Amino acid sequence: MTRYAMVMDTRRCIGCQSCTVACKIHNELPLDIIYNPVTTIGPTGTFPDLTLSFLPLICMHCDNPPCVDTCPTTASVQREDGIVYVVDSKCVGCLSCIMACPYGARQHNHETGTVSKCDFCKDRLEQGKLPHCVATCHQKARIFGDLHDPDSEVSKLVKNNRTVQLLGELNTDPSVFYIY
């Protein structure tokens, strides 16, 4: 069974925000909605031993998503391949999924009244293409694929590198892994 996952290689990310812009443009997001911000951590340390790193954030498409069970209208759906998305026509804008998500991945679109979020560009996946953010990243810091395929790049990266899932203690089992 396919499980789509993304690996963020923070050693390669330079915080250019190209992924953020690509997502915003291609999804035609309103002004105040960003699906995948890239945060800056640092600079930390004492000169000359300073470090600065960047953390691309995105919907974690958790295997145990707290947002799906909390949705009273079944607008929040988890597919068999792990992608979590919102059926806009069913959403009533109760914001319970926003309150349930510990990653801040969902946003209330005040123009439509409904909630929206990253869906791993599932329409592009059906055409055999990669999500916009992955295709745009010139540093190859974002790698996307099937975690259950042992020959996929994501599965090899997770197996062979030191990776972490954000807020793992909350038992959400995110599908996004960070190499650090």
Add this chain to the structure above:
Amino acid sequence: MSDKHQNWGWMLAVDFFFAGMGGGMLVIAAVVELFGGGTRMSLLGNLLGPAAMCIGCGFLMLELGKPLRAWRVFMNPKAILTVGAWMMSVAIVSGFIYAAMAIPLNLIFWREWAILGKCLAVVNLVTGLVVATYPGVLLGRLKGRPLWVGPGIMALFMLSSLVTGCALHYLCALLMPVLGTLLASTLTPASALYFLSVVLVPVPDAAIWRVLPGGIAALLLLQLLLWSGYLWVKQSGATAAEAASAQRWISGDLSLAFKGFMVLGTLAPLVLMLLPVEAAPALGAVLVLLGGVTMRLLTIRGGEDRTFLPGEQKFRLRLPTGNEVFLRKNWR
């Protein structure tokens, strides 16, 4: 991005207040019906219980981004909100049917069916308890909200629902003869609503009305202790995020409102309930209601604190809010 619409607002807090209070009123009425030896709570109180829930539903619908799709909240049986919606619907219908049994109209053909009254009381007890408690269950399951996560918030919501329900029942018993007199003086006997002046009379002297102020005082003492303990546990024994969230209530931006709730909404009415002065319990009951609203507003505000990821707060602070001059001029 702007923080507006990314958290629940005051309307949900008011919904929680009315729904919880209504649930508490149903529970109390049911307990008295089942174990009160033939006593019933006042007609006004029994009517206001489900009516309060209806008001809560109204605020809930107004809070939605798509109010006209509100019927969809009944769809997912795994969601706490769906369970609450169904239970509230049953409670409202059952509550009104039960309350109507005290109205001497031929239209209310079931008013003499004592067994129905008992059955409805059981339904009201169960559904009222669920409605009184489910907001706390909903909040307690939200892992990303450090102030709310855990079972403690469920007990606090249930307790507040019971104490506000008791307080409004007490006020209704006092208001009954006042309203009855008012209606009798303004309506003619031929008026369709004149019968209300006949039923809105002083409630019969029963033990429940004598013990109710003491019962409210006991619940308020419990509330005082539970809230103090809850914040102490959050501030001292839990994660850094929970400690920071609790600190807002103890010495931060929410501390004044919280102290107001504890002193004016809990301690003062506790004392007033026990004073042997005629108007004191009534004043205390009003303060309890104001305290209940304050508590829920504070709790919703406290939920703004989330498990922020590294660098996230700094990132969000740098984003435009949408009200900047250059945005208003060029993008709208």
